[in-house]
């Protein structure tokens with residue numbers, strides 16, 4: 010049993026969907042398969058921006074809504090002979106979307122709950138079309154709405170999965186052990202979208218369709234979970250910024266988790282969890298180059314020969330620095346700082362404290378910087394007043410870069426090589442952190458230095474590799 014997930018980049022237009030259909034027809038000829046699809050490329054971004062636009066009370070959301078409608082209808086015209094019923098289903102979904110946006114524009118407010126419902130239309134529209142395309146290619150295809158099989162809490166925008174009920178729902182819906190294999194319809198599952206215990210629509214976070222695929226794979230004990238995208242596999246660095254980046258043949262689950270957590274969006278960070286639990290390998294493959302072997306993500310320790318496996322980076326982050334002589338030896342200060350941030354629901358990406366205890370700095374997403382400062386100024390009001398803490402400062406437009414790899418553990422000289430390379434490239438480093446697992450060193454630079462940094466570090470660890 011193979012679970013195959015196709016991302017937005019694989020279904021950007023009619024030509025790409027046709028290529029995907031060929032890959033699927035081929036796979037279905039020899040194997041049992043279950044499929045997961047994202048929204049068409051760019052549609053999720055467009056839905057989020059149209060929701061924001063409607064929330065301002067502007068009526069111009071109608072134009073964007075029409076664009077979304079015509080893009081989907083165009084694919085039906087090109088790919089589905091006798092596509093009237095599919096077109097009608099797409100029209101109905103677009104009408105529902107327009108009504109929702111109209112409501113948002115009237116109340117001038119879009120709650121996270123409504124946003125999830127709006128954004129769910131991307132996956133629902135695409136899967137409606139893909140199911141019809143595959144049926145017209147002769148497959149027994151059945152659309153499965155992810156909201157009926159993925160159960161989550163109510164954290165809209167990035168909901169937490171309830172594994173037990175999700176696995177049961179998936180197994181009850183997509184049984185892998187049906188006796189008459191030929192008659193079992195192929196499930197075409199909407200990725201990314203889920204629902205809470207009351208059936209309210211939730212989403213799994215950006216790139217969440219990868220996660221849907223691995224949940225499905227783990228529930229039905231698939232042999233492999235394939236993530237089909239627009240690159241040949243996991244690269245040693247983001248190929249958009251580093252020309253000499255090369256495809257990695259194999260990476261461990263832990264390395265893939267670290268790389269994706271630190272910004273390699275080729276895979277959603279949580280995707281590895283269900284796969285690890287069941288020991289199912291993940292395979293990253295390229296829809297536009299299906300003969301390429303891709304990258305295997307599995308349990309083995311890194312098969313990479315080099316000191317590090319890869320480099321990743323998170324953009325648009327801010328550094329918050331809490332500084333003051335009175336903090337030295339003050340017990341509980343770190344606990345209060347992080348407690349206040351947790352209460353304000355601010356996610357900390359990286360922490361660093363100098364051993365002098367004179368300052369604690371941490372990194373958050375840019376949009377969390379102001380709420381973080383307010384939360385800390387409230388919590389530390391007394392210490393600020395007494396000048397035990399001098400200030401809470403923010404620096405924006407930064408980037409976290411992380412070098413990652415299981416081979417780093419216990420090997421001296423890696424930091425030396427890293428920071429010499431940065432010094433030679435005249436990159437100013439604002440903060441540094443190393444996890445105790447020793448498979449990650451992360452540091453912060455100005456965002457404008459991103460490309461120079463990634464290339465300088467890549468050259469230092471992968472000398473002479475040119476694609």
Ligand code: ADP
Nearest residue numbers: 016017018238239242243244246247273274275
């Ligand atoms: P999909 O739409 O298929 O989910 P994404 O755009 O989410 O595709 O992810 C694929 C993209 O991830 C690639 O086009 C590439 O630009 C980017 N990317 C970032 N870091 C890496 C990396 N280390 N290896 C491969 N791709 C990466």
Ligand code: ASP
Nearest residue numbers: 047053201215216217218
């Ligand atoms: N369509 C969603 C997104 O753009 C989910 C995904 O692509 O995996 O984030």
Ligand code: MG
Nearest residue numbers: 016216274275
């Ligand atoms: Mg993706």
